[in-house]
Amino acid sequence: MRSGHMMKGYSMRKISRLLVLLLVISACAPNARGEINRTDLVLGTVCTLRLVDGGSNRTADEIFKRLKAIEDTMSANKDGTQIAEINAHAGKDAVKIGADTMFVLQKALEYARKTEGALDPSIGPLVKLWNIGTDDARIPGKEEIRSTLSLIDYRKVQINPTALTVRLPLPGMKLDLGAIAKGYAADEIARILEKHRVRxxxxxxxxxVLVFGKKKDGSPWRVGVQDPSSDRGEYIGLVAGEAMTVVTSGIYERFFIEDGVRYHHLLDPKTGFPAKNNLVSVTIIASSSIDADALSTSAFILGLEKGMKLVEGIPDVGAVFIDLEKRVYLSSRAKKIFTLTNKGYTMAE
Structure with missing residues (x-):
């Protein structure tokens, strides 16, 4: 039995009682006339939808129905999903999946190749081993981590895009699309909003965070980037723009502390431990949510230097890196659209 005090961060069971990660600042009041607002627990987190201009309850219904369908297909934590079936057949036969799941898996594998495995969809065994974000979170033993790492290798995932099949060749291998599935879901929301001609x-x-369309007064949307050291809704600065997605990965949401050490959920597939690189969060600004989701995780795992290089190599993508010393680092594009407003933070040179 380990000695020492354990303190847990947010667990999945607590998420439904929390506010959103980022504060979205709009000229419209939350209950302004004509708006439709809806909040629900889906994909293991809280989803808040505001139809500011256009749309109907039917639009909201279709959006949440689609989100539930994605969860029931791609979650690694629910029985009967396509990902769960793939994992259950590891070391055995291939599993037939849907075109949507294949698309998301291929995108995850694409980023695995781009980042040399910093984002690895075969990380499932490591996620299960640590269980961070649940009441069963714990520090695994060195031998447990060593044996688990032998199961993590995106290059071993066998896919047949034509036949829509996936096979994991080793018993115990597990897929986990948690680093990218919410991004796909947000892109699907945008597709439905466009279909319903929401303005x-x-x-x-x-x-x-997805801001869709244009505000009635023509001013840009402003999205607040969460202050990693404060409560939700406290932000360090603002991103201004139109029709964009803003995605953050950080160490402050899902974690536990034991003997004074914080163990967060952003696991490094190469070491088997939470990534340790002096960063507390990475925020990505892009037009595609699935890309922003993948990049926020990848850039965090890679660290400031390699993560910034990754972002700078992709057109029209911005990034805001925050480190433990409360220094803020901006990519070239982010410098044009981000404004620091919190005096407790400083801009890095």
């Missing part, structure tokens, strides 16, 4: 909307999917 303006704001979506917060557990820190994946």
């Amino acid at each position: 303006a909307a704001v979506v917060d999917l557990g820190g994946n």
Whole structure:
């Protein structure tokens, strides 16, 4: 038995009682006439939808129905999903999946190759081993981590995009699309908003913020980037723009502390431990939510230097890095659209 005090961060069971990760500032009041607002627990997090201009209850119904369908297909934590079936057949036969799941898996594998495994969809065994974000979170033993790492290798995942099949060749291998599935879900929300000819909307999917369309007064949307050292809704600065997605990965939401050490959920597939690189959060600004989701995780795992290089190599993507010393680092694009407002933070040179 380990000695020492354990303190846990937010667990999945507590998420429904929390506010959104990022504060979205709009000229419209939350209950302004004509708006439709809806909040629900889906994909393991809180989703808040605001139809600011256009849309109807039917629009909201279709959005949450689609989110539930994605969860029931791609979650690694629910029985009967396509990902759960793939994992259950590891070391055995291939599993037939849907086109949507194949698309998301291929995108995850694409980023695995781009980042040399910093984002690895075969990380499932490591996620299960640590169980961070649940009441069963614990520090695994060195031998447990060593044996688990032998199961993590995106290059071993066998896919047949034509036949829509996936096979994991080793018993114990597990897929986990948690680093990218919410991004896909946000893109699906945007597709439905466009289908229903919604003119303006704001979506917060557990820190994946989507601002859609244009505000009535023509001013840009302003999205607040969460202050990692404060309560939700406290922000360090603002991102201004139109029709964008803002996604943050950080160490302050899902973690536990034991013997004074914080163990967060952003696991490094190479070491088997939470990434340790002096960063507390990475925020990505982009037009595609699935790309922003993948990049926020990848850039965090890679660290400031390699993460910034990754972002700078992708057109029209911005990034805000925050380190433990409360220094803020901006990519080239972010410098044009981000304004620091919190005096407790400083801009890095």
